[in-house]
Amino acid sequence: MFNAMRASDLLKSRPEGLYCPPGDFFIDPVRSVERALITHGHSDHARSGHRSVLATQETLDIMGLRYGEDFAGTTQAALLGETTDINGVAITFHPAGHVLGSAQICVERNGLRIVASGDYKRQKDATCLPFEPIRCDVFITEATFGLPVFRHPPDHEEIARVLKSAAQFPERSHLIGAYALGKAQRVMRLLRDAGYDRPIYIHGALAKLSDYYQSQGVDLGSLEPATVESGAKADFTGAIVIGPPSAFADRWARRFPDPISCFASGWMRIRQRAKQGGVELPLIISDHADWDELIITIKETGAQEIWVTHGREEALVRWCELEGIAARPLHLVGYEDEGD
Amino acid sequence: MNRFAELLDRLVLTPSRNGKLTLLTDYFRSVEDPDRGLALAAITGDLSIAAVKPAMLRALVIERMDPVLFGYSCDYVGDLAETVSLVWPQPAGHIPNDHPTLAEVVGKLQAASRSDGPKVLARLLDDASISARFAIIKLVTGGLRIGVSARLAKQALADLGKVDVAEIEELWHGLTPPYTELFAWLEGKADKPRSAALALFRPVMLSNAVDDGDLEKLDHADYAAEWKWDGIRVQAVCEGGVRRLYSRTGDDVSGAFPDLAAAMNFEAALDGELLVGDPREATGTFSDLQQRLNRKSVSPKIQQQYPAFMRCYDALQIDGEDLRALPFAVRRKRLEAFVKTLDPGRFDLSPLVAFPDWEALERLRQAPPHPIIEGVMLKRWDSPYLAGRPKGPWFKWKRDPHTIDAVLMYAQRGHGKRSSFYSDYTFGVWSGPVGAEELVPVGKAYFGFTDEELREIDKYVRDNTIERFGPVRSVRADRENGLVLEVAFEGLNRSTRHKSGVAMRFPRISRLRWDKPAAEADRIETLQALLDG
Numbered sequence: 024m025f026n027a028m029r030a031s032d033l034l035k036s037r038p039e040g041l042y043c044p045p046g047d048f049f050i051d052p053v054r055s056v057e058r059a060l061i062t063h064g065h066s067d068h069a070r071s072g073h074r075s076v077l078a079t080q081e082t083l084d085i086m087g088l089r090y091g092e093d094f095a096g097t098t099q100a101a102l103l104g105e106t107t108d109i110n111g112v113a114i115t116f117h118p119a120g121h122v123l124g125s126a127q128i129c130v131e132r133n134g135l136r137i138v139a140s141g142d143y144k145r146q147k148d149a150t151c152l153p154f155e156p157i158r159c160d161v162f163i164t165e166a167t168f169g170l171p172v173f174r175h176p177p178d179h180e181e182i183a184r185v186l187k188s189a190a191q192f193p194e195r196s197h198l199i200g201a202y203a204l205g206k207a208q209r210v211m212r213l214l215r216d217a218g219y220d221r222p223i224y225i226h227g228a229l230a231k232l233s234d235y236y237q238s239q240g241v242d243l244g245s246l247e248p249a250t251v252e253s254g255a256k257a258d259f260t261g262a263i264v265i266g267p268p269s270a271f272a273d274r275w276a277r278r279f280p281d282p283i284s285c286f287a288s289g290w291m292r293i294r295q296r297a298k299q300g301g302v303e304l305p306l307i308i309s310d311h312a313d314w315d316e317l318i319i320t321i322k323e324t325g326a327q328e329i330w331v332t333h334g335r336e337e338a339l340v341r342w343c344e345l346e347g348i349a350a351r352p353l354h355l356v357g358y359e360d361e362g363d
Numbered sequence: 364m365n366r367f368a369e370l371l372d373r374l375v376l377t378p379s380r381n382g383k384l385t386l387l388t389d390y391f392r393s394v395e396d397p398d399r400g401l402a403l404a405a406i407t408g409d410l411s412i413a414a415v416k417p418a419m420l421r422a423l424v425i426e427r428m429d430p431v432l433f434g435y436s437c438d439y440v441g442d443l444a445e446t447v448s449l450v451w452p453q454p455a456g457h458i459p460n461d462h463p464t465l466a467e468v469v470g471k472l473q474a475a476s477r478s479d480g481p482k483v484l485a486r487l488l489d490d491a492s493i494s495a496r497f498a499i500i501k502l503v504t505g506g507l508r509i510g511v512s513a514r515l516a517k518q519a520l521a522d523l524g525k526v527d528v529a530e531i532e533e534l535w536h537g538l539t540p541p542y543t544e545l546f547a548w549l550e551g552k553a554d555k556p557r558s559a560a561l562a563l564f565r566p567v568m569l570s571n572a573v574d575d576g577d578l579e580k581l582d583h584a585d586y587a588a589e590w591k592w593d594g595i596r597v598q599a600v601c602e603g604g605v606r607r608l609y610s611r612t613g614d615d616v617s618g619a620f621p622d623l624a625a626a627m628n629f630e631a632a633l634d635g636e637l638l639v640g641d642p643r644e645a646t647g648t649f650s651d652l653q654q655r656l657n658r659k660s661v662s663p664k665i666q667q668q669y670p671a672f673m674r675c676y677d678a679l680q681i682d683g684e685d686l687r688a689l690p691f692a693v694r695r696k697r698l699e700a701f702v703k704t705l706d707p708g709r710f711d712l713s714p715l716v717a718f719p720d721w722e723a724l725e726r727l728r729q730a731p732p733h734p735i736i737e738g739v740m741l742k743r744w745d746s747p748y749l750a751g752r753p754k755g756p757w758f759k760w761k762r763d764p765h766t767i768d769a770v771l772m773y774a775q776r777g778h779g780k781r782s783s784f785y786s787d788y789t790f791g792v793w794s795g796p797v798g799a800e801e802l803v804p805v806g807k808a809y810f811g812f813t814d815e816e817l818r819e820i821d822k823y824v825r826d827n828t829i830e831r832f833g834p835v836r837s838v839r840a841d842r843e844n845g846l847v848l849e850v851a852f853e854g855l856n857r858s859t860r861h862k863s864g865v866a867m868r869f870p871r872i873s874r875l876r877w878d879k880p881a882a883e884a885d886r887i888e889t890l891q892a893l894l895d896g
Contacts, residue, residue, distance in 0.1 A: 171428070172436045172449040174493060185367075190380070191389055195779075272776060272834070276783035283382075284782055292449070293440055294375065299833045301776055303376050338435045345429060 028133050030161045030328065033112075036355050041139060041163075043130060046112035048077075050128055050139050060101075060114065060171065062141025063125035064089065064204055077101050077109075079116060081124025081239065085204065088231050088236060101126070103152070119143040120154030121310050122205030123236060129157055137161040138324065145310065145316040146178060149212045150205070150241045154320075163327035163353065166334030167311040168289050175289060175313040180360030181306040182213040185285060188304055196259045196279040197304070200286040203228050204312050207265050208236045210287050213308070214263065224249035224259065224363040226266030226275070247277070289313065365466045366394055367402045371501070374509040378778040383511060387519035391546070398465040400541025403520075405502060407513040409540060412472045415484060415503040417443050419882055423485050427452050448497035451488050463490055466541075468499060469724035514612040524549030529566030529750040536563050562605035563689070564598060564613040565632055566750035570583065570740060570757035577758070579723050586741045587691065588724055590714040591759055592674055593649055593737040593854065594638040595656075598681075599673055601627050608637075619661060623671040623733035626709035634677040634748075635713065638735065639669040642711035646674075648735055650894075674713045675702050676740075679748055687748040694748065728760055729813050730803050737853065738762045764851040766873055767792065768884045770802055771846040774824040776834040777809065783826060784817055784823040785836060788872065790848050794863070794887040801886060802840055803863045808850060811871030820846070822874070845881030849874035855893050865890050 034043050040052035048058040055072035062068055062078075064085030069078070071090040076083065080100040087094060101107065101116040104128065108114070116126040119141050127140040138159040145154055168175075189197055201207040207229050214223060222245040225233060230248065237243055249264050259279045270276065271284055286302045289309025297305040312320060317339060321329055329350040331339045336352035341352030370390045377383050393401050404410035424433055424447050433450060440446040466488055475483040484503060488496050501507050514528075517535065521528040526549070537558025540546055547553035596611040608617040616860040617624045620637070635884055639647035639655055647669060654669045655661065678698040679687050686694050695715075702712045716739060718724040728739050738761035769790035777786035787809040791802035812820065823838075830837040837846065849889035851873035858866035865887075 145701075155871055168438055171432050172440055172446060174449060176493070188373075191385060272783065274783055281780045282782055283779070294445060295441060297376055301383075301778060301834045303778065304376070306378065311755065335435070335439070338432055339433055341429070341435070345745075 028135050030135060030137060033132055033135055034130060034137050034139070034161075034163075036142065036353055040355065041353075043112060045132060045302075046109045046114070046130070048109055049334060050130075058109075059095075060128055061086070062119065062128060062139070065123055065142070068141060071095065075099070077107070077114070079103065079124045079126050082126070084235065085124060085232070088235060089204075110260055116330060117155045117157055118147060118152035120145065120151060121149045123208070123241070125151060127154075127157065129159065135160055137163065139163045140165065140265060140320075141296075142167070142311055143320070144312045145320065146175060146309075148178075148209055148310070150209050150236060156320060156323035158325050160326060161322040161328045161330060162321060163312065163330045163332060164317060164321060164339070166317065166331045166336050166339045168309065168313050169316045169317060169331070169335040169339040171338065173289060173292055173313045174315060175292070175309050176307055178209075178213055179217065181308050182210070182217050183302065185214075185254050185263070185306065186217060186219060188283060188285075189261065193261045195283055196262045196264060197278060198271055198276060198282045198284050199263065199265045199306070200271055200284070200288075200302075201308075203267050204232050206287055206308065207267075208241060209310070210235055210306075210308065211246070212241060212266060215242065215244045219263070220244065221263070222247045224264040225263050226264075226270050228267050228270070229265060248308070312345065321348065324335045364463050364468055364494045364498065365463050365492060366390065367398065367405075368492070368498035369510055370402065371498050371507060372494055374511055378510075380515065382779070383515060384519050384522055387511070387516060388523045388827065391523050396543045396546060397541035400543060400546065401465050401469050403516060403542060404540035406509070406511055406516045410469065410502070412502055412604055413475065413480060415480060416506050417504065420444075420447055420483055420484075420500065420504070423447075423481055423488075424450065444500040447488075448493055448500055449887075451496055454489055457489055461494075463487070463495075467479045469502070472503060496772075500822075510666065512612075513614060517613075520545070520549060524551075527751065530555075532564055533566050533750075534558060534563075535613055536560060536607070536615065546604060562600045562602040562607045563599075564600070564607070564609045566613075567598065567611050567634065568677075568748050568750065568757065569598065569611075569752040569754060570759040573741070573758045573760040583718065583721055583724070585743055585745075586758075587695070587744055588739050589676070589713050589719055590716060590731065590733075590736045590742055591738040591740045591761065592636040592638060592713065593735045593848055594636040594652055594674070596634075597637045597673060598632065598634055598679075599623075599627055600632040601629050602632075603630075606841075619655070619658060620671045621661065621707055622666045623673060626706040629701075629705060630682050631678060632680040633673070633675050633698075633701075633710075634679060635673045635675040635710075637671055638674055639671055641670060642672050642674065643707055645729055646733060646735055649854060652735075653856060670708070672711070673711045675731065676713050677748060686887065690745040690747065691742050694745040728762055736762075761853075764853055764869075764873075765855070766849055767805075767846050767889060768876060768879060769805060769850050769886045770839050770840045771820075771824075771848055772802055772804055772840050774820070774836050774838055777808060781817075784821045785869050786817060786821070788820070788848065790850060791840070792863075792885045792887050792890065800842065800882075804861070805865060805887070805890060806850065806852070806870040807869040808848075808870045808872050811851070811873055812875070816875055821865045840881060842882040843880075845884075847876035847879040847881060847884050848872050849876055855890060857894060863887060863890070865894060 039054045041050040049056045050060045051068040052059050057074045059073040060077045064082045069086050071094040074096040076095040077099045083098050103116050106113050106115045113131040115129040119125040119127045121142045127138050130137045136159040138157050141167050143154050201210045224247050283303050285304040287306040287308040290296045291305030291307045329343050330353040332353045332355050340350045373386050471483055479667045487499055517531045518528050520531050537560035544556040548555050598609040600607050606624055607615055609761050610616050639652050689733050741758040743756045769792050772791045774785035775787040775788040777784055789804050789807045791804040793800040794803045795801045827839040828836045829839050850870050852867040852870040854868045856866045
């Protein structure tokens with residue numbers, strides 16, 4: 024028997040990102056490289072300017088919408104569950120449940136299998152395919168919400184709170200801050216699932232991506248631009264408006280009558296976070312795994328070794344130690360949780 | 364329990380008074396007895412539950428989870444109650460009791476003995492949702508800290524029943540949780556509760572400010588004038604051996620002033636101002652009075668150094684006779700005779716101020732004989748004592764506010780209608796040696812300007828931001844650059860909490876001094892002189 028290759032020979036961190044020496048490719052590199060494999064379309068994972076990109080069709084489409092059609096030299100669409108060979112390394116994409124098109128990337132060589140999960144969550148989400156646990160030797164997990172305090176409640180309960188507030192304060196408008204890719208569309212979809220059938224007003228920054236979701240069969244109902252031309256202040260009375268969080272501090276928000284500021288994010292679990300941000304109605308809706316999801320996922324992968332990246336690595340590493348699972352932080356730089 | 368927890372979560376993040384009132388009235392309307400009454404008692408501070416110490420809470424969690432992970436969690440969240448509510452592990456295989464009611468939770472906590480208290484608490488936490496756990500921990504550790512005063516809660520009750528808040532205040536001290544008969548009356552299902560309790564609060568009569576041109580329409584001979592003392596308006600009520608000292612809004616403050624309460628050995632309800640000092644010798648300043656405020660317990664030393672006394676304005680009841688319907692002139696005579704019978708070290712009469720015409724009174728108003736006088740009161744000789752703030756019978760005519768020119772240093776975003784505007788301003792004045800002046804913050808103001816001025820300041824803030832911290836922007840402010848604000852304020856207190864050593868009372872922006880160079884704004888010494896004066 025030959026010794027199985029060492030995991031760090033198959034994937035290692037470099038300043039550009041996670042690198043596979045035998046395959047000569049990077050996963051989610053933060054700088055321009057020859058060959059990039061991309062897990063999902065959030066801008067901290069998907070950058071423009073690579074020579075070649077392998078990603079799901081949806082992720083490629085989203086990159087095209089965000090950066091223009093010439094965002095990379097060449098592109099190749101990865102089909103979920105189908106294995107591709109790159110320089111003798113077997114690559115398979117599996118759904119990650121994070122946003123539309125998001126995928127985990129399974130890297131396998133000489134019987135050693137590492138899964139780079141990118142960002143993921145386990146709560147169901149009608150706007151993307153659910154996460155699939157993949158048995159592997161090494162599992163690379165995010166840790167955005169890697170502390171036992173982060174417990175995301177069911178998303179429909181959060182949406183019910185917006186609708187209750189809208190009924191309590193019919194003379195005001197509700198402004199929901201939600202990131203443009205993924206969160207915004209999920210919130211729209213949740214509103215529809217809760218029976219909200221009035222038009223949802225959206226900030227211009229959300230239009231292209233929301234149209235794309237609709238074109239991919241995610242029904243978001245009637246979306247209208249929240250422009251002054253579309254109505255006077257009084258027309259937004261009782262309205263639900265969705266925009267990127269940054270817009271609410273902006274003069275843009277002045278067109279709405281006495282708005283109640285809401286923010287859909289896993290960070291809203293912490294009261295002080297909501298308070299500091301001037302958020303009146305925090306909605307704990309996250310596209311990242313919470314503490315319980317992180318630990319259940321680690322168990323389901325059966326991995327003997329866990330590499331922990333972006334977030335609160337130390338608590339998750341501690342938990343693995345207590346469980347007798349080898350774990351170490353993987354110090355990757357440049358990821359800023361755009362998605363939450 | 365979950366509805367109460369949700370109410371707390373909303374209230375703590377809702378800055379506007381109207382928003383809070385809507386949330387409270389909706390809660391009282393939709394939640395049944397006795398839960399709503401217990402929630403009301405929790406908010407007004409009238410719910411008694413044996414306290415649990417933070418150390419014990421911590422010990423309960425450590426029995427259930429890894430202390431290192433708990434430590435990371437606490438460090439991150441910063442608040443023990445919140446951390447525990449989030450990390451509390453549900454016991455394996457435990458099926459939570461189907462949403463306990465607030466009444467069940469309160470009942471179990473109140474029935475728990477000292478020794479089984481922690482076990483009862485743990486069991487309740489096992490059964491609760493995250494928000495409910497937070498609410499339960501807040502109940503047992505004391506102090507909800509949700510930014511709702513007892514007064515606001517009473518206003519919500521008034522809104523619910525469409526009655527005057529004075530009616531609620533008058534009833535309040537005769538009622539006990541869970542206030543079933545109060546809610547029944549507010550919902551029109553029963554008569555107004557009649558209370559047999561003694562020494563109840565009588566709603567206070569308030570005055571309106573004198574506006575431009577008001578006095579010209581009035582005959583000065585119709586009015587008595589007296590000094591407006593800058594202490595705390597109180598009502599001393601003694602009835603059948605029950606003694607209570609109430610604040611203006613009907614909160615019982617007897618506990619904070621045991622020295623004054625001890626001298627309340629009469630049968631009457633008196634209206635007056637609480638001050639410190641010995642009325643026969645000297646009246647203390649507002650800074651002196653502050654030594655007695657917001658204290659949980661008052662040491663004998665402080666009581667001796669800053670004795671409390673009451674300067675009487677009016678008599679509402681004497682020896683069982685309700686005087687409120689009588690004219691002020693008659694009540695005043697009765698008061699004068701009555702105060703003579705009281706301990707002269709603890710009670711005196713607020714003197715009337717004689718004046719031949721409005722001009723003479725104006726001169727007295729501008730130059731009052733004592734620093735703790737903040738203006739004059741005008742009371743119609745024929746006015747009965749009415750609850751609330753009727754227009755006409757009583758006026759307050761304050762001395763002109765102090766003003767200072769300060770430089771805008773920080774601006775914070777507002778809420779609601781102002782959520783996209785930088786509308787809360789921290790301003791400073793110059794300190795330090797000539798040539799090396801520095802701005803030191805002296806106050807914060809968020810009103811006094813027009814909507815148009817708000818837009819102008821907002822633009823200025825956005826154009827001159829040098830740093831951001833969350834919703835706060837630091838604005839360029841040095842000797843050459845800066846926006847000068849004329850700030851009006853009622854008075855100045857010494858403060859150990861502020862770097863400048865001073866804290867303003869009722870600061871507001873009175874003018875924008877676009878014309879004035881920042882270097883010409885006032886210096887800290889100007890304020891210090893006011894403090895010493």
